[in-house]
Amino acid sequence: MQINSRPAAASPAAEPGSHRATSSVMESWKEERTRSLEDNEMSLPSLAAAYTTILRGLGEDPQRQGLLKTPWRAATAMQFFTKGYQEKIIDVLNDAIFDEDHDEMVIVKDIDMFSMCEHHLVPIFGRVHIGYLPNKRVLGLSKLARIVEIYSRRLQVQERLTKQIAVAITEALQPTGVGVVVEATHMCMVMRGVQKMNSKTVTSTMLGVFREDPKTRDEFLTLIRS
Amino acid sequence: MNSHCNGKVGETAVEEFHCNNGFNDLIIDTKKSAVVHRKHEVSRKETEDESRLPVLEAAYTSILRHLGEDTDRDGLLRTPLRAAKAIQFLTKGYHETIDDILNNAIFDEDHDEMVIVKDIDVFSLCEHHLVPFFGKVHIGYIPNKKVVGLSKLARIVEIFSRRLQVQERLTKQIAMGICDALQPKGVAVVVEAAHMCMVMRGVQKMNSRTVTSTMLGVYLEDPKTREEFLALAMRA
Numbered sequence: 362m363q364i365n366s367r368p369a370a371a372s373p374a375a376e377p378g379s380h381r382a383t384s385s386v387m388e389s390w391k392e393e394r395t396r397s398l399e400d401n402e403m404s405l406p407s408l409a410a411a412y413t414t415i416l417r418g419l420g421e422d423p424q425r426q427g428l429l430k431t432p433w434r435a436a437t438a439m440q441f442f443t444k445g446y447q448e449k450i451i452d453v454l455n456d457a458i459f460d461e462d463h464d465e466m467v468i469v470k471d472i473d474m475f476s477m478c479e480h481h482l483v484p485i486f487g488r489v490h491i492g493y494l495p496n497k498r499v500l501g502l503s504k505l506a507r508i509v510e511i512y513s514r515r516l517q518v519q520e521r522l523t524k525q526i527a528v529a530i531t532e533a534l535q536p537t538g539v540g541v542v543v544e545a546t547h548m549c550m551v552m553r554g555v556q557k558m559n560s561k562t563v564t565s566t567m568l569g570v571f572r573e574d575p576k577t578r579d580e581f582l583t584l585i586r587s
Numbered sequence: 588m589n590s591h592c593n594g595k596v597g598e599t600a601v602e603e604f605h606c607n608n609g610f611n612d613l614i615i616d617t618k619k620s621a622v623v624h625r626k627h628e629v630s631r632k633e634t635e636d637e638s639r640l641p642v643l644e645a646a647y648t649s650i651l652r653h654l655g656e657d658t659d660r661d662g663l664l665r666t667p668l669r670a671a672k673a674i675q676f677l678t679k680g681y682h683e684t685i686d687d688i689l690n691n692a693i694f695d696e697d698h699d700e701m702v703i704v705k706d707i708d709v710f711s712l713c714e715h716h717l718v719p720f721f722g723k724v725h726i727g728y729i730p731n732k733k734v735v736g737l738s739k740l741a742r743i744v745e746i747f748s749r750r751l752q753v754q755e756r757l758t759k760q761i762a763m764g765i766c767d768a769l770q771p772k773g774v775a776v777v778v779e780a781a782h783m784c785m786v787m788r789g790v791q792k793m794n795s796r797t798v799t800s801t802m803l804g805v806y807l808e809d810p811k812t813r814e815e816f817l818a819l820a821m822r823a
Contacts, residue, residue: 396655404653411646411653412717418643419678420631421751427714428751435717441788443654475787479662482647482670484719484783516656516663548719552710553676 396446408436442477442484445514453511454533457501464537466577468492469505470585478549479516487545487561489513490585493530494537494570494577505530519545519564527566538569540581631681643671677712677719680749688746689768692736699772701812703727704740705820713784714751722780722796724748725820728765729772729805729812740765754778754799762801773804775816 412432416423423432470490478485489509493500512525527541542565551558571578647667651658658664705725713720726740747760762776777800786793806813 400655404655407653408650411649414646415643415674415717416751418639418646419674419751420635420681421678427753431715431717431751434715438716438718438784438788439650439654443656446655473793480666480669481673482650482666483673484787486783486787516651516654516666518662549673552719552721553673558708 395449398447401440401447404440405433405436408439409433412436441514442475443515445511448511450508450511450529450533453507454500454504457504458533459499459501460497461495461499462497463495463499464497466492466494466580466584467499467502468581468584469502472506472509474509474513474522474543474545476513476515476517476519476522476545478547479518481549481553482516483548483552485517485519485545485547485549487543489526490542490544491526491530492540492571492581492585493534494539496535496537498534498536500530500534519543519547519562523564523566527568531568536569538567538571538573538577540568540571540578541566542582542585631678633679633682636675636682640668640671640675643674644668647671674712676749677710678750680746683746683749685743685746685764685768688742689735689739692739693769694734694736695732696730696734697732698730698734699732701727701729701816701819702734702737703816703820704737707741707744709744709748709757709778709780711748711750711752711754711757711780713782714753716784716788717751718782718784718787720752720754720780720782720784720797722778724761725775725777725779726761726765727775727806727816727820728769731770731772733769733771735765735769743768754780754782754797758799758801762803766803771804773806773808773812774801775803775806775813775820776801777817777820 409432412435413423416428416431421428423429468491470488472489472491474487474489476485477483491505491509508526508529512522512529523541523543526543527539530536530539530541542563544561544563546561550556550560567578571581644667647670648658651663651666656663658667703725704727705723707724707726708721709724710719710721712718724744726744743764744761747757747764758776758778761778762774765771765774765776777798779796779798781796785791785795802813806816
């Protein structure tokens with residue numbers, strides 16, 4: 362019951378000529394398990410109990426005024442931070458694909474992204490820049506941001522997040538090429554561990570013509586930088 | 588344990604600052620209440636951390652399962668342990684006291700001009716949602732024959748910020764901590780932070796910042812001194 366399994370096993374990125382995803386990627390997409398609102402309701406008491414245990418284990422007094430309702434608030438917050446598990450790409454995209462005779466690059470940049478590090482359960486935040494070359498089909502622009510939301514509101518690893526976004530767009534549109542760049546700050550590195558305040562992690566996935574043609578890739582990278 | 592600053596201890600001392608003219612008169616009262624404050628300060632011993640890990644780990648495993656995740660998948664196998672250690676680190680302020688870090692670094696110096704340490708990065712956890720908030724602290728004080736090692740101001744920030752906090756209380760605790768230790772003529776603390784509970788969820792306002800300040804002693808009484816501090820510390 363893997364929600365966040367890497368589609369990387371037979372990734373389209375491995376075949377430069379084809380931007381049509383392999384069947385294993387299609388299946389992982391279909392296998393997306395959705396958590397329902399009822400699941401959320403039912404899990405809330407257990408989550409709250411777990412948070413109460415954590416507060417006690419940290420030496421705090423869960424009965425003091427500021428902490429009285431914290432287990433419930435923290436549980437609801439955590440469910441919000443992982444609401445990507447409740448959503449399916451199909452639902453978000455179904456109607457917003459349009460036939461358009463446009464074959465120039467489309468870029469949506471500086472999309473604010475918030476995720477959770479799956480190793481330390483601490484926030485990751487940053488920006489996503491997406492570019493694609495349509496092949497007779499364009500996508501409603503906000504749908505690119507919604508795809509980012511679905512995959513980022515999960516327990517994630519930045520590399521996987523970047524690839525999932527790129528693959529989802531490829532699947533939906535079969536464009537000539539897709540480029541995704543994610544630039545983020547990891548609180549697990551800033552607030553603890555090495556404690557490097559200003560470091561940023563940048564990952565990218567280039568598919569199709571963005572991978573094959575350096576000029577296209579350059580154009581994309583220049584446009585997102587300005 | 589944090590409630591001590593909400594209760595009578597902190598309030599009485601601050602009220603007295605308002606009522607009386609001289610800052611120095613209040614030293615004794617502050618010290619008395621501060622001693623009570625300090626005695627109760629350590630609610631968690633560092634040595635207990637290891638023994639509490641299994642409980643925290645079990646709680647995190649439960650959380651992961653109830654969020655619908657698969658705790659046996661590769662990326663999540665050791666996450667409960669890592670998350671438990673992480674949150675212990677993020678709340679390590681509970682096992683540190685002002686006395687421990689300050690004891691040796693107070694020096695007699697005939698200096699009575701303002702000393703400012705600004706742009707101290709601060710990271711804390713919102714006690715309402717258990718989500719980080721972070722930003723910068725600017726501290727200014729006017730010594731009264733006693734100066735403190737500069738890094739100790741940053742260490743005081745660390746002690747109080749590495750806890751489950753509310754920004755208002757954090758600001759006041761830093762100011763009171765410095766007062767207790769040095770009995771200066773005045774202390775000013777400004778904290779400017781971004782709260783992830785507002786940015787990542789809820790209202791989702793990316794660029795909002797919360798600013799809180801505590802002015803004690805001559806910073807409270809004399810507007811010019813306060814102005815000088817704000818001009819020097821908040822300069823871009």
